[in-house]
Amino acid sequence: MSITVTVDMTKCQHYGQCCFEAPTVFELDAEGKLQVLQHEVDESLRDEVEAAADVCPMQAITLS
Amino acid sequence: MTGVVIVGAGLGGLRAAESLRSHGFTGAITIVGDEPHLPYNRPPLSKEALKGGVDVSGLEFRRKAVVDDVTWRLGSPAVGCDLDAQTVTLSDGAAVHFDGLVIATGIRPRDLSIPGPRAGRFFLRDAADAAAFRERLTPGARLLILGAGFIGCEVAATARGLGCEVDVVTMDAAPMLRPLGAELGAAMRRRHEAHGVRFHTGRTVAEFLGETGVTGARLDDGTTLDCDVVLEAVGSVPNTEWLVGSGLDLADGVLVDDTMRASGTAVPVVAVGDVARYAHTLFDASPRRVEHWNLPTETGKRAGATLASLLAGEPVPTTAFTPMPSFWSDQYDHKLQSFGLPGLADEVVIASGEPDGSCVAEYRRGGTLVGVIGIDATSALVPYRAALMAG
The missing domain is CATH 3.30.390.30 (FAD/NAD-linked reductase, C-terminal dimerisation domain)
Known part of the structure; x- marks a missing residue:
C-alpha cells in the first residue's frame, strides 16, 4: 500500500510547514516554491505525511 | 464504558480526539461545541473567506477516519463543570459525565464595552461573525478598525481590496507592534498606507456615535471619525468562565504542565490550544498562552497521548514537549x-x-x-x- 499525496496548488501559499514534518516528501525550492518530491509515498511514512497535512495552514494537502 | 468529553469543537479539540484514538483509547468520545459547525479553519475568516464569501463547509478540517464514531453535541456550549462529580453541564441543561476531560474552549475577542450604539459594530471570531460583517463591507463603506494586531491588519487589507475606506485606530505606535517590533511594524504601516489605509496611532475610541447604528467614533483626543461599520479587534480573552469554581488555575487560561495535564486536580483533565497556558521550554520556564495556529495541533496531539495514558492507568509521556510556535499572515x-x-x-x-x-x-x-x-x-x-x- 502506498499513500497518494496531492497538494491543491490553488490553495498552497508556500509556507513550507509541511517540509518540517515530512522532509523527504515536501521541499521549498530556492525560489521559496513548494515542491512535492514524492507523490506516491510508502506506508512507512504515514505518520509524517499525516502530520504534514495537519499543519498546513491552508489545508491544501490531501492524502488518499 | 470509559468516556472522554472534549469541550470545544475547534482545531485543538479535533486533534485531541484523533490523538486519543491513535494512542489506543477505545472508549466513547463526545465533543461539545458552541457553534453549529464541525471543526473548521478560522484564519481565512479575515482573509480569503472574508473576501470571497463565507462558506463554512469549505473550511472544514479533514477529519481522520478514527474519529468517525465521535458524538458531536454542537450548538450547546458548556456552562459549568463539576470535577468532583466529573460532569460538564451544557446550556440545554444536560449534564454529561466524563472519565477524562479535554478543555479546548479557545478564546473570544475582548470587548472593551465602549459606549455608543451597538448596531454596525462587529467582532471577528467565528463564521457567523464573518458572514454578518462581510455583508457590510460594500464598496465605498467606511470601515473603522479598532486594534492593529494581525486580525485588524488582515481585515484592513481585505477591506481595501473590497473597495472600503479604512481607518485603523490603535493604542500602539505601530501596527502589530508586539510581535514585529517597531521597525517591521513601521514598515508594514507604510505598506498599508500605500494601499490607502489611514492610521490613528496612540489613540483609542472613547465613544461610538450614532442614534440607532454607528455613524462615527470620538477618539480619546476628541477627534471624530465618520464610519459606517466598525471592527473591534483588540485582543482576546480565554473562554474559562464555565470552569470557575472547578479548582483549576484560571489566572490566564488553564494552567497545564508539559503533558498538557491541568494542575490542581487528581481527575484526568487536559487543556489544549489557545486556552492552555504552559511553559514553552525552548525559550524559558514561564507558562504562557500563545495564540498561534499551529499550537492547537501540537498541544492536541500531546494531550491525547497524556489522557489516553492516564485513562489506561499507564505512565504519561515523558519525552520532551518542545513545539515551535509559528505564525503567518497575508496582507495584500x-x-x-x-x-x-x-x-x-x-x-x-x-x-x-x-x-x-x-x-x-x-x-x-x-x-x-x-x-x-x-x-x-x-x-x-x-x-x-x-x-x-x-x-
Missing part, C-alpha cells in the same frame, strides 16, 4: 512568517534584505535568538527554525 501580496516567540525579544536585527522589501529579522533576548520573522522570505527562515529548535 505580502507574506509574513515567524518562528519562535519574537515578542520576547529585547533586540531586533535585520539580518538580510530591508524592511520595505523582502527581509529576515532576528529577534534576540539577552543576545540569544528567540524568534525570527520574514517578510516575503519564507525559504530563508528554514535554517533559523532549526537553530531555534536546537535551543
Whole structure:
C-alpha cells in the first residue's frame, strides 16, 4: 500500500510547514516554491505525511 | 464504558480526539461545541473567506477516519463543570459525565464595552461573525478598525481590496507592534498606507456615535471619525468562565504542565490550544498562552497521548514537549512568517534584505535568538527554525 499525496496548488501559499514534518516528501525550492518530491509515498511514512497535512495552514494537502 | 468529553469543537479539540484514538483509547468520545459547525479553519475568516464569501463547509478540517464514531453535541456550549462529580453541564441543561476531560474552549475577542450604539459594530471570531460583517463591507463603506494586531491588519487589507475606506485606530505606535517590533511594524504601516489605509496611532475610541447604528467614533483626543461599520479587534480573552469554581488555575487560561495535564486536580483533565497556558521550554520556564495556529495541533496531539495514558492507568509521556510556535499572515501580496516567540525579544536585527522589501529579522533576548520573522522570505527562515529548535 502506498499513500497518494496531492497538494491543491490553488490553495498552497508556500509556507513550507509541511517540509518540517515530512522532509523527504515536501521541499521549498530556492525560489521559496513548494515542491512535492514524492507523490506516491510508502506506508512507512504515514505518520509524517499525516502530520504534514495537519499543519498546513491552508489545508491544501490531501492524502488518499 | 470509559468516556472522554472534549469541550470545544475547534482545531485543538479535533486533534485531541484523533490523538486519543491513535494512542489506543477505545472508549466513547463526545465533543461539545458552541457553534453549529464541525471543526473548521478560522484564519481565512479575515482573509480569503472574508473576501470571497463565507462558506463554512469549505473550511472544514479533514477529519481522520478514527474519529468517525465521535458524538458531536454542537450548538450547546458548556456552562459549568463539576470535577468532583466529573460532569460538564451544557446550556440545554444536560449534564454529561466524563472519565477524562479535554478543555479546548479557545478564546473570544475582548470587548472593551465602549459606549455608543451597538448596531454596525462587529467582532471577528467565528463564521457567523464573518458572514454578518462581510455583508457590510460594500464598496465605498467606511470601515473603522479598532486594534492593529494581525486580525485588524488582515481585515484592513481585505477591506481595501473590497473597495472600503479604512481607518485603523490603535493604542500602539505601530501596527502589530508586539510581535514585529517597531521597525517591521513601521514598515508594514507604510505598506498599508500605500494601499490607502489611514492610521490613528496612540489613540483609542472613547465613544461610538450614532442614534440607532454607528455613524462615527470620538477618539480619546476628541477627534471624530465618520464610519459606517466598525471592527473591534483588540485582543482576546480565554473562554474559562464555565470552569470557575472547578479548582483549576484560571489566572490566564488553564494552567497545564508539559503533558498538557491541568494542575490542581487528581481527575484526568487536559487543556489544549489557545486556552492552555504552559511553559514553552525552548525559550524559558514561564507558562504562557500563545495564540498561534499551529499550537492547537501540537498541544492536541500531546494531550491525547497524556489522557489516553492516564485513562489506561499507564505512565504519561515523558519525552520532551518542545513545539515551535509559528505564525503567518497575508496582507495584500505580502507574506509574513515567524518562528519562535519574537515578542520576547529585547533586540531586533535585520539580518538580510530591508524592511520595505523582502527581509529576515532576528529577534534576540539577552543576545540569544528567540524568534525570527520574514517578510516575503519564507525559504530563508528554514535554517533559523532549526537553530531555534536546537535551543
